[in-house]
Amino acid sequence: MALEFERPILELEARIQELERTASEQGLDFSEEIELLKAKLDRLQREIFGNLTAWQRVQLARAPGRPTTLDVIEALFEEFAELRGDRAFADDAAIVGGVARFHGEEVVVVGHQKGRNTRENIARNFGMPHPEGYRKAMRLMDLADKTGRPFIAFVDTPGAYPGVSAEERGQAWVIARSIQRMSRLKVPAVVVILGEGGSGGALAIGVGNRVLIMENAWYSVISPESCAAILWRDAKEAERAAEALKLTARDLLRLGVVDRVVPGPKGGAHRNPEAACRELDRALVETLEDLKGLSPEAIWEDRYRRFRRLGVFEEV
Amino acid sequence: MALDRLFRRRRTRGQAREVPELWVRCAACEAQVYRKDLEQALWVCPECGYHHRISAERWVALLADEGSFEPTTGRVRPADPLGFVDTEPYPERLRRYQEKTGRPDAIHGGRATVGGVPTVLLVMDYAFAGGSMGSVVGEEITRGAELAAEENRALVIVAASGGARMQEGALSLMQMAKTTMALDRLFAKRLPYVSILTDPTTGGVTASFATLADVIFAEPGALVGFAGPRVIKQTIRQDLPEGFQRAEFLQKHGLIDAVVDRRQLKEQLVQTLSLLYPGEGHGA
Ligand SMILES: [Zn+2]
Numbered sequence A: 001m002a003l004e005f006e007r008p009i010l011e012l013e014a015r016i017q018e019l020e021r022t023a024s025e026q027g028l029d030f031s032e033e034i035e036l037l038k039a040k041l042d043r044l045q046r047e048i049f050g051n052l053t054a055w056q057r058v059q060l061a062r063a064p065g066r067p068t069t070l071d072v073i074e075a076l077f078e079e080f081a082e083l084r085g086d087r088a089f090a091d092d093a094a095i096v097g098g099v100a101r102f103h104g105e106e107v108v109v110v111g112h113q114k115g116r117n118t119r120e121n122i123a124r125n126f127g128m129p130h131p132e133g134y135r136k137a138m139r140l141m142d143l144a145d146k147t148g149r150p151f152i153a154f155v156d157t158p159g160a161y162p163g164v165s166a167e168e169r170g171q172a173w174v175i176a177r178s179i180q181r182m183s184r185l186k187v188p189a190v191v192v193i194l195g196e197g198g199s200g201g202a203l204a205i206g207v208g209n210r211v212l213i214m215e216n217a218w219y220s221v222i223s224p225e226s227c228a229a230i231l232w233r234d235a236k237e238a239e240r241a242a243e244a245l246k247l248t249a250r251d252l253l254r255l256g257v258v259d260r261v262v263p264g265p266k267g268g269a270h271r272n273p274e275a276a277c278r279e280l281d282r283a284l285v286e287t288l289e290d291l292k293g294l295s296p297e298a299i300w301e302d303r304y305r306r307f308r309r310l311g312v313f314e315e316v
Numbered sequence B: 001m002a003l004d005r006l007f008r009r010r011r012t013r014g015q016a017r018e019v020p021e022l023w024v025r026c027a028a029c030e031a032q033v034y035r036k037d038l039e040q041a042l043w044v045c046p047e048c049g050y051h052h053r054i055s056a057e058r059w060v061a062l063l064a065d066e067g068s069f070e071p072t073t074g075r076v077r078p079a080d081p082l083g084f085v086d087t088e089p090y091p092e093r094l095r096r097y098q099e100k101t102g103r104p105d106a107i108h109g110g111r112a113t114v115g116g117v118p119t120v121l122l123v124m125d126y127a128f129a130g131g132s133m134g135s136v137v138g139e140e141i142t143r144g145a146e147l148a149a150e151e152n153r154a155l156v157i158v159a160a161s162g163g164a165r166m167q168e169g170a171l172s173l174m175q176m177a178k179t180t181m182a183l184d185r186l187f188a189k190r191l192p193y194v195s196i197l198t199d200p201t202t203g204g205v206t207a208s209f210a211t212l213a214d215v216i217f218a219e220p221g222a223l224v225g226f227a228g229p230r231v232i233k234q235t236i237r238q239d240l241p242e243g244f245q246r247a248e249f250l251q252k253h254g255l256i257d258a259v260v261d262r263r264q265l266k267e268q269l270v271q272t273l274s275l276l277y278p279g280e281g282h283g284a
Helices: A004-026 A031-049 A054-062 A069-076 A118-123 A131-147 A164-168 A171-183 A199-203 A224-231 A235-244 A249-255 A273-290 A296-308 B002-012 B035-040 B056-063 B090-101 B135-150 B166-188 B229-236 B247-252 B262-276
Strands: A079-082 A095-102 A105-112 A151-157 A189-198 A210-214 A218-220 A260-262 A313-315 B023-025 B032-034 B076-078 B107-114 B117-124 B154-161 B193-202 B215-218
Touching: A004 A031, A054 A189, A054 A218, A054 A224, A054 A235, A069 A095, A069 A105, A069 A151, A069 A189, A069 A273, A095 A131, A105 A131, A131 A151, A131 A171, A151 A199, A164 B229, A171 A199, A171 A296, A171 B166, A189 A199, A189 A273, A199 B166, A210 A249, A210 A273, A218 B166, A224 A235, A224 B166, A249 A260, A249 B166, A260 A273, A296 B166, A313 B135, B023 B035, B032 B035, B056 B107, B056 B117, B056 B154, B056 B262, B076 B135, B107 B135, B107 B262, B117 B135, B117 B262, B135 B154, B135 B166, B154 B262, B193 B262, B215 B247, B215 B262
Parallel strands: A105 A151, A151 A189, A189 A210, A189 A218, A210 A260, B117 B154, B154 B193, B193 B215
Antiparallel strands: A079 A095, A095 A105, A313 B076, B023 B032, B107 B117
């Protein structure tokens, strides 16, 4: 399932492949044509991916094949023991977490988990947690503090689940508590916006000393579709809303909402997840290194100061 | 009723503008209520108990001890960090709300005493952009909590909000973390924080400081939740249960301490604060 704006690239790639196959099958030399097409492909890729609109990036952030939390854990961590349940009501499959080893160091890790196909997505509620998911996250924050291990959170959710059961069990209350619990961590907390950073449901595990964002991920107070439905009274204006909300990695860096953009591979992370994971690995190592040696108090103070200064206003 | 019609007609002729109507129609049961009676009942309908929305100034008058209020908000004005334009530019939208409410943004508050307890009292103003939280509301809540901690005051916040302000994008979202973290300054001093949820309080305000209070009261019938009912209905494609997300529902589900009638609110607030505020009796 290709995104519309990638179609010209995929078509050209298919033509090159076909030409290469024909050449080898029939023993013909098409190398000149192939070189030309490859140069054209390179230009086309640069043209399309060098001028991505905010809305195109939102689509890339949602593209199937983009590395999910479990993909990243598998690619980057030497060991991972998943821990389940909120010890109160249920285990929420929309949030995963556990203890892991990252470059030899034990860490506690948590993240939203989307499905990699429809069946998985239904089981994981499309990465939209219920209160029990955030309670599981908080339980793991307790564990990080108790064991003194760094806490790593991967954000990838359209938002917390807006349903009757979630509201009955205090969705807003538990998100607030999760923000509070995370802000109190005495260990380094690093957040990575992997794909979608949908509002409070994302922020609930987003209160890091450092917040990284993958190229072509988005992070916003509201999804472009919902914003369009409210402000333009038409969800089809999502493209304009995406532009207006300044939700791309570069915009967020400029606003101070994120601290570092992790560059992605040409063509998007969904087409080359391994390369995306390699870049993330390097960024995570460096970020954790930066936070080493700070006392628990200094870690807390660092996080407090990071969020205290966020906001733009005029002093009268 | 005849009187009501008479006044209406005069109003349309533009003569009685300065004279407030003598009769008011209840927004819930449509009963005609004598305005003075309604005011005396703190804008709670004597017929059906409906709690009409009241201005931030009225809230202060209702909760602060007489003559004790000293405003601290209003020195922070909103900007337009995203250059946001939807059907109109954000700065124009802001100007309109500022003219309508006479304040820079959706919050009003300051120092006060409540039943003699030194307090920082903050009231969100739903009339200003639906009480939405952007950088200014976030900063004022944060400063309010810091002021309370600094001067050993209790914190009381009257919430009313449609959620985070879209026009300030992710910066609005960040106010949820900022305000939440500011509340921790009260812990070191053992200062109490009471939240009063009014109709409606949803989204980013509910999912941050408004539900992190030591004691949470809600007004009867107030709609409080994370997602708005319309969004939920769209998601589940079913009708919502009767009374869903209303204050009484919240109490039943263990999410708030009490549904409190506005006419008893001050009394209950004073009792709560006096029991929680660090006093000479013990603790201090
Ligand atoms: Zn009534």
